[in-house]
Amino acid sequence: MNTALLILFHLILLLAIPPLLPGIINKIKALAAGRKGPPVLQLYYDLFKLARKQVVLSQTTTWTFIAAPVVTLTALLIAGLMVPFGSFPAPLSFTGDLILFAYLLALGRFFTTAAALDTGSAFEGMGAAREVTFACLSEPALFFALLVPAKMSGALVLAELLHAPLTATWQTAAAPMVLVAVGLFIILLAENCRIPVDDPNTHLELTMIHEVMVLDHSGPLLGLILYGASIKLFILCALFLHIAMPFQAATPLGNALLFLIEMPLTAVTVGLVESVMARLQMRHVPYLLIAAILFCGFGFILLVR
Amino acid sequence: MENVSSIWYVPAAILLHGLSGIPGLFCSRRSTRAPYGAAGLSLAASLLGLFGAFQVMTSHAAPPPLALPFHMIGSEDWSVGMDALSAFFLVPLFLLGGLGALYGLRYWAQEEHPENGRKTRLFWGFCVAGMALLLIARHAILFLLGWEAMALSAFFLVSAEDHLPEVRQSGWIYLVATHAGTLTLFAFFALYYRITGTLNLHPIGGDQAGLGALSALFLLALVGFGLKAGMMPLHFWLPGAHANAPTHVSALMSGVLIKMGIYGMIRFIGFLPAPPASWGVLILISGCLSGILGVLFAIGQHDLKRLLAYHSVENIGIILMGFGLAMIGRSLNRPLWILLGLGGCLLHVWNHALFKGLLFLSAGSVVHTTHTRRIDRLGGLAKAMPWTAALFLVGAVAICGLPPLNGFISEWFIYLGLLHTLNPSPSGWAAISLAVPALALIGALALTCFVKVYGTVFLGRPRSDAAQHAHEAPLSMRAPMLLLALLCVLIGLFPWWVTPMLNQAVAVWMNRPSAPEMNLAQHVPLNLVTVIGVAFFLFAGWISFRLFHSLRRAGGKTSLMPTWSCGYARPTAHMQYTASSFVQALLHLFRGIMRPHEQRPDMHPTFPKEASFSTHVDEPVLDRQILPLGRLLSEWFGKARPIQRGLINEYLLYVLLAVVALLVWTMPLGRLCECLFTR
Numbered sequence: 013m014n015t016a017l018l019i020l021f022h023l024i025l026l027l028a029i030p031p032l033l034p035g036i037i038n039k040i041k042a043l044a045a046g047r048k049g050p051p052v053l054q055l056y057y058d059l060f061k062l063a064r065k066q067v068v069l070s071q072t073t074t075w076t077f078i079a080a081p082v083v084t085l086t087a088l089l090i091a092g093l094m095v096p097f098g099s100f101p102a103p104l105s106f107t108g109d110l111i112l113f114a115y116l117l118a119l120g121r122f123f124t125t126a127a128a129l130d131t132g133s134a135f136e137g138m139g140a141a142r143e144v145t146f147a148c149l150s151e152p153a154l155f156f157a158l159l160v161p162a163k164m165s166g167a168l169v170l171a172e173l174l175h176a177p178l179t180a181t182w183q184t185a186a187a188p189m190v191l192v193a194v195g196l197f198i199i200l201l202a203e204n205c206r207i208p209v210d211d212p213n214t215h216l217e218l219t220m221i222h223e224v225m226v227l228d229h230s231g232p233l234l235g236l237i238l239y240g241a242s243i244k245l246f247i248l249c250a251l252f253l254h255i256a257m258p259f260q261a262a263t264p265l266g267n268a269l270l271f272l273i274e275m276p277l278t279a280v281t282v283g284l285v286e287s288v289m290a291r292l293q294m295r296h297v298p299y300l301l302i303a304a305i306l307f308c309g310f311g312f313i314l315l316v317r
Numbered sequence: 318m319e320n321v322s323s324i325w326y327v328p329a330a331i332l333l334h335g336l337s338g339i340p341g342l343f344c345s346r347r348s349t350r351a352p353y354g355a356a357g358l359s360l361a362a363s364l365l366g367l368f369g370a371f372q373v374m375t376s377h378a379a380p381p382p383l384a385l386p387f388h389m390i391g392s393e394d395w396s397v398g399m400d401a402l403s404a405f406f407l408v409p410l411f412l413l414g415g416l417g418a419l420y421g422l423r424y425w426a427q428e429e430h431p432e433n434g435r436k437t438r439l440f441w442g443f444c445v446a447g448m449a450l451l452l453i454a455r456h457a458i459l460f461l462l463g464w465e466a467m468a469l470s471a472f473f474l475v476s477a478e479d480h481l482p483e484v485r486q487s488g489w490i491y492l493v494a495t496h497a498g499t500l501t502l503f504a505f506f507a508l509y510y511r512i513t514g515t516l517n518l519h520p521i522g523g524d525q526a527g528l529g530a531l532s533a534l535f536l537l538a539l540v541g542f543g544l545k546a547g548m549m550p551l552h553f554w555l556p557g558a559h560a561n562a563p564t565h566v567s568a569l570m571s572g573v574l575i576k577m578g579i580y581g582m583i584r585f586i587g588f589l590p591a592p593p594a595s596w597g598v599l600i601l602i603s604g605c606l607s608g609i610l611g612v613l614f615a616i617g618q619h620d621l622k623r624l625l626a627y628h629s630v631e632n633i634g635i636i637l638m639g640f641g642l643a644m645i646g647r648s649l650n651r652p653l654w655i656l657l658g659l660g661g662c663l664l665h666v667w668n669h670a671l672f673k674g675l676l677f678l679s680a681g682s683v684v685h686t687t688h689t690r691r692i693d694r695l696g697g698l699a700k701a702m703p704w705t706a707a708l709f710l711v712g713a714v715a716i717c718g719l720p721p722l723n724g725f726i727s728e729w730f731i732y733l734g735l736l737h738t739l740n741p742s743p744s745g746w747a748a749i750s751l752a753v754p755a756l757a758l759i760g761a762l763a764l765t766c767f768v769k770v771y772g773t774v775f776l777g778r779p780r781s782d783a784a785q786h787a788h789e790a791p792l793s794m795r796a797p798m799l800l801l802a803l804l805c806v807l808i809g810l811f812p813w814w815v816t817p818m819l820n821q822a823v824a825v826w827m828n829r830p831s832a833p834e835m836n837l838a839q840h841v842p843l844n845l846v847t848v849i850g851v852a853f854f855l856f857a858g859w860i861s862f863r864l865f866h867s868l869r870r871a872g873g874k875t876s877l878m879p880t881w882s883c884g885y886a887r888p889t890a891h892m893q894y895t896a897s898s899f900v901q902a903l904l905h906l907f908r909g910i911m912r913p914h915e916q917r918p919d920m921h922p923t924f925p926k927e928a929s930f931s932t933h934v935d936e937p938v939l940d941r942q943i944l945p946l947g948r949l950l951s952e953w954f955g956k957a958r959p960i961q962r963g964l965i966n967e968y969l970l971y972v973l974l975a976v977v978a979l980l981v982w983t984m985p986l987g988r989l990c991e992c993l994f995t996r
Contacts (some may be wrong), residue, residue: 066875070880082857086860111728117759122768137899141900141901144764144765145903163747228881295803298906
């Protein structure tokens with residue numbers, strides 16, 4: 013009964029909350045710029061609107077174009093089942109699930125970028141090329157970041173190793189944790205195509221990454237992509253929170269509340285970063301990602317030295 | 318009784334395979350029936366061999382070795398034997414041996430290649446037979462016989478189109494490399510004979526040799542078998558040979574022939590007692606290097622088959638990472654590391670044979686219809702060849718190690734094994750887990766490469782007339798691809814089907830025939846993989862169903878429009894991203910290693926003319942080390958050329974001088990003068 017309730021709680025969080033995060037980020041950015049900004053629930057409205065629309069397909073595309081949003085969303089949802097939210101256990105956890113988690117994200121990337129090339133547009137090819145190039149750096153960084161809690165806890169289960177920082181390791185391994193938290197935050201920004209890696213609000217296709225890959229998707233297909241992107245943001249934020257804010261309340265209700273406070277806080281942080289920074293030049297992005305690898309790598313080395 | 322008979326299947330299969338091309342020799346060049354006979358014999362032989370191999374792997378006791386009634390050197394009879402390890406390598410061999418013969422029927426049809434069709438089929442049979450022979454050989458001479466049969470027939474297969482200069486060059490480089498490897502193996506077996514006093518192959522006893530001799534054996538095996546496996550930096554023969562061979566031959570070479578090197582390493586390095594951990598570390602490091610450099614250089618290639626060839630180097634790297642971990646586990650006595658490392662290594666041998674075979678065969682279908690291997694001249698083939706495109710996609714997803722296909726399972730085993738070194742080991746060994754981010758980097762780079770290939774070759778719009786007029790491959794070419802793709806999916810979804818065989822092979826390697834704790838299913842949640850994989854497909858199916866439902870509700874037809882080009886009204890196929898432009902950023906990022914030659918468009922004038930951008934990456938060892946060294950040597954020796962001018966009187970002078978010099982050297986000077994001048 014209790015586990016069923018926990019799984020239900022996890023599923024509701026995973027399915028319902030994610031579209032809130034981009035709304036919060038945009039609101040913060042608008043406020044910081046002195047604008048009123050779109051409503052916080054804007055993405056929900058967009059998703060409902062897109063779900064009822066027709067689809068315009070490019071003549072060049074094949075079934076890969078339609079399969080991509082479906083595969084990506086499926087992969088992200090399954091990956092979301094492995095990440096524990098707050099101090100609750102994850103519904104799906106087993107030895108080595110951290111590898112499956114990372115590779116499910118990669119599966120989504122494979123199909124998204126393939127769909128971008130499917131349109132035969134130079135702009136979308138450009139976006140796809142950038143996406144895969146930057147992923148080549150963020151993926152090793154993610155694995156380095158996961159090695160640290162894995163070493164600390166001695167566990168190979170995502171749920172267990174992410175709960176490792178809860179048990180007083182801030183005192184014993186503060187330095188690695190800080191380094192990994194910084195590294196993970198960079199990965200979070202890069203994987204979700206936020207400033208300073210990518211500017212989701214830019215008006216020029218030449219300078220986009222994620223937005224330009226999905227230029228030709230429309231209607232429900234675009235809805236699936238936007239929903240999937242928000243879920244990816246949500247999952248990676250949840251992952252980041254375990255390292256950055258390893259706090260625990262006394263009761264389950266307290267824990268739930270804590271998570272529901274922390275998650276928007278992360279979105280606010282992302283929004284603030286986006287407000288105070290400009291997008292990096294494309295050729296400087298790899299340096300940022302290499303910095304993330306170094307942060308996580310040094311964190312690991314400090315731990316095993 | 319059953320065991321005694323089971324050993325006969327494989328020798329019978331070897332005989333059939335070896336003979337399969339011979340009847341064709343007596344047929345006319347124009348005969349269209351002879352190829353069917355050869356393919357039929359190959360298929361029958363493969364079925365027989367597969368049956369024998371599976372029988373050994375599923376029964377718990379290996380059949381006793383079979384002494385052949387003849388010998389050559391020494392007094393021992395040659396013997397053949399089967400155990401789970403041999404059988405494990407025999408399976409992909411016979412699978413690709415049979416399927417490739419079937420594929421070759423239409424791909425290398427006799428009417429299209431009258432001058433080398435018969436030769437190709439003859440040596441195909443010899444090559445498969447040679448490999449099977451070396452896998453079951455239990456005597457060094459027999460092993461080397463099989464090895465050379467494989468290596469030499471592969472030379473004739475690679476140089477099938479020997480009227481083309483680049484094919485001849487690749488063939489010669491392959492021949493030199495393979496014979497350098499064989500020479501190293503001669504040294505290996507000679508040393509082995511000196512230590513053990515026998516050429517029968519069995520593990521060396523712990524007290525028979527010192528560390529020095531064992532290390533020499535280890536290095537000889539690493540170099541000799543590494544040359545065949547295509548381990549960096551000994552891979553230099555591989556890209557050219559794979560690219561210039563007929564494509565079904567490339568599939569056989571990449572899928573199984575280079576795995577014979579891996580088999581040799583696993584078998585013979587496993588013979589050496591009490592290995593120091595540094596050996597395993599060396600193998601692990603060369604695995605990481607092969608993996609990362611292999612995939613990096615693959616990204617730089619724009620020739621479809623050459624690119625796939627570099628991916629073989631990458632996958633050999635992943636296989637070696639697993640084997641290195643197993644060796645370290647053996648030195649430190651950690652059965653779990655051995656189980657996961659060697660288990661992942663062996664499963665990746667199967668998986669690579671399946672998905673690389675599939676990829677090469679699909680690439681062959683592309684080459685067969687478009688007559689070009691240049692990726693940048695293809696495009697949009699998914700419309701004309703939907704089967705080939707879908708099957709290539711399966712192979713591409715599998716080779717990137719993505720779930721829910723088979724590549725993920727074997728990489729997962731290796732990841733898990735590497736992660737197990739984190740704890741509870743003394744902190745020094747945690748450095749091994751640095752291979753984890755390396756493997757992640759390999760995975761991400763492989764993904765880049767295959768998005769590039771799939772996107773440029775099959776998606777978008779055709780970039781040339783050849784791609785415009787492509788057509789789907791015939792059924793006899795699609796059927797082998799379909800079977801390989803099915804196996805990729807099956808192993809990805811139901812890995813517990815293969816793990817009992819893996820357990821057996823690992824147990825054989827550890828010399829522990831019945832160890833209940835050596836069970837992969839106990840340490841890896843394989844049932845969950847099935848659940849998640851099936852859930853994945855169901856879920857994706859459900860979303861697609863909802864999608865189509867909502868599209869229907871939204872009022873019928875989806876409209877087809879040209880691709881949105883940000884306002885530009887007349888986009889052409891030339892405006893698409895090419896393979897060169899797709900990877901340009903990445904090449905730039907790794908320019909220190911790749912050193913790409915970029916040909917940039919000149920955009921100076923106000924009205925720029927037609928321009929193009931392209932990149933080219935050299936082969937790092939062959940083009941940058943071996944060929945310059947060869948040129949340097951030939952330059953040095955060129956300096957000696959003035960003394961060799963073809964004049965007979967000069968040569969007589971040299972002879973005279975040589976005789977005098979010899980006399981001076983052999984006799985004391987006084988005695989010489991005496992002989993010359995006093996009479």
